[in-house]
Amino acid sequence: MKLTTSPIRIEDGAWVCARSFVGPGVTIREGAVVGACGVVVKDVQAWTVVAGNPAREIKKRKLSS
Numbered sequence: 001m002k003l004t005t006s007p008i009r010i011e012d013g014a015w016v017c018a019r020s021f022v023g024p025g026v027t028i029r030e031g032a033v034v035g036a037c038g039v040v041v042k043d044v045q046a047w048t049v050v051a052g053n054p055a056r057e058i059k060k061r062k063l064s065s
Contacts, residue, residue, distance in 0.1 A: 004024070005024055006024040006025030007024075007025070008022050008023075008024065008025070008026055008027075008028075009026075009027040009028065010022075010027075010028045011027070011028060011029050011030040011031075011032075011046075012030050012031075013030050013031040014028045014029065014030060014031060014032045014033070014034075014044075015032075015033045015034065016028060016034045017033070017034060017035055017036040017037075017038070018036050018037075019036055019037045020034045020035070020036065020037060020038045020039070020040065021038070021039045021040065022034070022040045023039075023040060023041040026040055026041065026042065026043055026044070027043045027044070028040070028043075028044045029043070029044055029045055029046035029047075029048075030046045030047070031046055031047040031061055032044040032045065032046060032047065032048050032049070032050070032061075033048075033049045033050070033061065034050055034051070034055060035049065035050065035051025035052070035055070035058070036051075037051075037053070038050060038051045038052060038053070038055040039052070039053040039054050039055055040054075040055045041054055041055075042054075042055075045057075047060055047061040047062075048060055048061065049061060
């Protein structure tokens, strides 16, 4: 089988926690968080927390002033 690759983008302020898997071509948008051991195969929207296998939205992040 031919190896297929695509770049992974992690934008400013985003966190990817320990032992997470981010698939090829995925973008982790600004301020997003991927929980520990999360498996991300689709783009993660800005200021969103995702976790699980497959990763799904847990909540929206809100900055306190």
